[in-house]
Amino acid sequence: MTQELEKTTPAGDPIADPGLPEHQYRPQDVDPAQEKRTERQIATMFGVATLLLLGFCVAYFTIDQDALIFVNGAGTGGWSAMNFTLGLTLGGALLLIGTGIIQWAKKLMGDHEIIEMRHPARSSEEDRSAVMADINAGIEESGIGRRPLIRNSLLGALGAMGLPAIVMLRDLGPLPGDKLMHTVWKPGMRVVNDVSGQPIRPSDVEVGQLVNGQPAIFFETDDEGHAVMHGHDVLNAKAKAAVILVRMRPEDITPAEGRENWGVDGILCYSKICTHVGCPISLWEQQTHHLLCPCHQSTFDLADNGKVIFGPAYRPLPQLPLAVDEEGYLVAVSDFPEIVGPSYSFLDRDQKKLDEEMA
Template sequence: MARKEGGSRPMKSTDIETFEQGNDPVPYHPIQNPGLEEHVERYSDAEPAVANRVARQIIAMLALSMLCSILFVVVYFGVPKDLIVEFGPFHSNAQSVLLGLTGGLAVSLIGFSTIHWAKQLMNDTEVIDHRDPIASSDEDHEEMAGAWQAGVEDSGIGRRKVIGGMLAGAAGLVAIPAVVSLADMGPHPGKGTRAATIEKTIWAEGVKLVNDITWKPIKASEMEIGQMINAEPENLEPLAHEDHVEFHRARAKAAIIIVRMNPDSIKVPESRKDWQVNGILAYSKICTHVGCPISLWEQKSHHLLCPCHQSTFDLGDSGVVVFGPAARSLPQLPITVDTEGYLVARSDFTVPVGPSYFERDSRDDYKKGDN
């Protein structure tokens, strides 16, 4: 079958010589192959003094990159987070600006130095690269290994070991700012930190239970059987005016629900006889699965359903899990009444609230069968 003019075919090894000479014996390109352009020697190749000057420039950039990485850490720990700098009509946080400058320069200088190295010092010989099959043969692997070795030799790394060492040092130090920045994710979750933060709320003995919307104290005598109230500790409200961040942290952990059930229809273990007031019980509002807020209350079954993943807790049986992925009971807040009949906490929660985590010892959680 005759091949159409202007069609295409794979390049064969016999075509390489004619390709390099600018001849195209078979018209498989729209235009004749112009061949390789005449090689022009670089100034840095012709003048050793220029090459040495370029090498010094590369070393200087890598040294500056290393210095910027160190300065990033100094700025992170040494510059106050509330320091503000002025830029004419504009202003910004000084630490953020300096971290951006030092971190950005540390990475950018590595990039600039490697580009300068490749353009001025690495091998500048033009080569022809042919397309190969997707699957590689053993011969191709050997050829690739040889090409890699040739590339290493062309880079001049063997003759310019100072550049290689500086590049390795800069690349290693530039990782330090990224590692240091991880500290902003929060305190290290050691046992002591957990005990003082996520395992503790602002509930304490004598703190009143108040409505989470009106902040009004809740009187035990005013609650009806079957009623559920979303509540917070009375000492949370002042934080809303003093420390906005701390307010939301405390609120997320201290949120509770209060329910009243017929005392004859619930199971109260002996160890929790004084945790409730005539069928009124208080539980954490935060699901022990992944921390979703819960408020879907079924009066007849005494079940509380989490809307996220359908974990279901029996509030009539000390908050045990009856369905879903939650792994532990809903923490119960011990409550009583004060001299005026208002509901108050007897103490903080006896176990951590919120999602479970692998380090937490859950031996003190209430389990089915403890009645």
């Protein structure tokens, strides 16, 4: 059996409930003019924050990214004018919005003491109804419905917060445009060995053989001996332009309508990029004419237009039409007529559009 202990004074009497101190009214509670003045001050903070956010966007597009300020005496360094301005405008806007909200809560929202009694962890229907009533009371006491000036200026400032996000996201890199629908392959461009860079003649490929190839442009140089493509441009182009050459007996090939002349003496050329998630593939079964992707086991029948016969791949392997140039080397007739890469929904939509244009 437990006994409840009571706090007592030295005389043995219980301590009386001290209660709450006398409520101290704020100037805004008793002076309507002060209330209006505070409201205008807060709205001004939100308005200036909106202007700063607009200034952020203007500065981004108008200030030269190489311009410097606060250059030292030697003239060899300084602060980036763009970074300084962007930081000043965005930081100032965030500061004003935060300060305005704090001032609104401290000086204009409801200011009276609330006693909350302890209750069991499980909420009853009465408690939930009471909570909703408190929420509605808080909304009413905040004055958001009665103070359209503050409400509208805050909404404007918060809405303008999206502008810097749009500008900074746009700065992540150039938009792809229609680059996903094209590669560097051009009519008459030679197919070369992926390792040696040597052009390939039909006689160099035996029946049943697979050769990894790529466009000759990666090995071409200008009049001064400099590479036509170099650096990250080569890597980006190689990611889509890699191909495989396979040679089969012509009687084993079943070309689709319009593809009867896409090969040379049984030599066909396909993209090396799997249409599932873009893995490079070259696991060749010469007896069955099947090409296997090592990542997720998608299997393509190269004797039947690269058709998917197993696995999660959605589209056939894109085929590159081939011909022979005046010197007897294998060349591309055109770029891939199909989109090279994984099967995403927007790529399939663009492929459908491309097919309609070609038709």
